[in-house]
Amino acid sequence: MQATPILKYESKADSLKSFTVQGEKVTANNKVIPYEAGGSFDFGDKIAFKKEMMVSILDVALKATMGKESVDLGSVKVADGVIATEMLVVKDPRAIFVPTANFVRSSASQYQADIKYVINQADVRTSEIKKPEILKLNDFLKSVDTDPKKAIKGIELSAYASPDGPYDLNDKLAGREKNC
Numbered sequence: 632m633q634a635t636p637i638l639k640y641e642s643k644a645d646s647l648k649s650f651t652v653q654g655e656k657v658t659a660n661n662k663v664i665p666y667e668a669g670g671s672f673d674f675g676d677k678i679a680f681k682k683e684m685m686v687s688i689l690d691v692a693l694k695a696t697m698g699k700e701s702v703d704l705g706s707v708k709v710a711d712g713v714i715a716t717e718m719l720v721v722k723d724p725r726a727i728f729v730p731t732a733n734f735v736r737s738s739a740s741q742y743q744a745d746i747k748y749v750i751n752q753a754d755v756r757t758s759e760i761k762k763p764e765i766l767k768l769n770d771f772l773k774s775v776d777t778d779p780k781k782a783i784k785g786i787e788l789s790a791y792a793s794p795d796g797p798y799d800l801n802d803k804l805a806g807r808e809k810n811c
Contacts, residue, residue: 633694636676637706638713640687647676684713739784744768750795753804 636647651661652672664670688711693704744764746755759765775781 632704633696634674635692635694636674636709637690637692638678638684638687639690640681640684643683645678647678650674680713680715680718682718685715685718687712689713740771742768742771751800751804 633651635649638645653661662672690706692706746759
């Protein structure tokens, strides 16, 4: 039996390569399908894609031959359409912005401020509190309270005593409580 796949689209039809299967008593060189057990076979072919093929059907026309006699058995529909997934993809790469309420951009900020003391004094001077770096730090800390997208992940304090005075004097100054 000879089978010919035919792809039908619009008012056109493209035939693919024919293939032949045979019974076990036939002495040709085709795929053998046993009469009692039956069987299956695989076949593949391809043709160039045309846009009109997006809506198509695949039929198989069958022709049986025994000895010198042949009979056309008609055709059987085996599939709808073609596999043309790549034609459905838009080939125009570009960035796409999709706003979402759940998206939170994470960016780290770091602020540093130095408070300097007068030698042998534990009081924080007003001029130190009004420095731009201290004011900027205060503004940031206030914005954390009002902006839910901001969070403090850590605070690091670093201090040291001047080597100018004796240890006992520096220890006494460090232990003094002063309000700033």
